[in-house]
């Protein structure tokens with residue numbers, strides 16, 4: 001899969017302007033997050049598709065009681081997106097409810113169900129934050145591994161984690177379990193991401209996909225930045 005571009009923009013004008021820079025033959029996977037979705041609603045999906053034939057990862061990170069999550073997931077299942085997210089910290093029953101809701105919503109709309117990825121520990125979470133602020137004992141890596149096992153038991157297609165944790169997750173999950181990795185920094189930058197890797201490191205560690213936002217969206221030349229990341233991630237520019 002090509003690098004997933006996180007379209008973390010406030011307006012559809014910003015998001016479509018980025019997509020319009022790419023050749024229409026470039027296969028793109030984009031992530032729509034809370035900012036773009038809350039600001040523009042479900043209509044954003046069709047508007048983006050009209051500019052570029054993108055695959056869509058709708059990342060709304062559901063986290064609530066199982067009943068509420070199931071009903072919200074039902075609505076997401078009707079949207080025709082390929083991937084979506086819920087927090088693994090919501091627990092086994094909540095993730096199962098999310099999967100049920102997605103399947104039911106998609107069935108009603110006559111669409112394939114979106115794949116559910118469980119968020120493990122956010123890539124902005126450090127070891128000291130986990131232990132001191134959140135009062136969760138143990139290592140971040142062990143927590144990620146534990147949450148990945150719960151996600152698999154709940155029937156999720158995969159997880160979101162730092163690429164640093166891929167080997168530990170692989171040790172407890174089936175080979176087809178997806179590991180999608182944000183916190184990608186081609187060059188070191190001081191920002192909110194803590195557990196970062198380069199695209200090449202994510203590839204070497206065996207991630208299935210990388211999610212990249214600011215290194216592309218805030219680049220002077222976003223297409224050149226994307227191409228460079230593709231070369232490191234795929235070994236070559238993805239044209240086909």
Ligand SMILES: O=C(O)c1cc(=O)[nH]c(=O)n1[C@@H]1O[C@H](COP(=O)(O)O)[C@@H](O)[C@H]1O
Pocket residue numbers: 006008031033059085119121122123124160161182183184193211212213214215
């Ligand atoms: O669920 C995510 O996509 C996600 C999980 C996580 O642990 N860390 C993380 O950064 N993300 C998302 O990945 C994107 C990373 O963006 P940049 O930090 O700008 O590359 C953002 O849209 C985040 O919401």
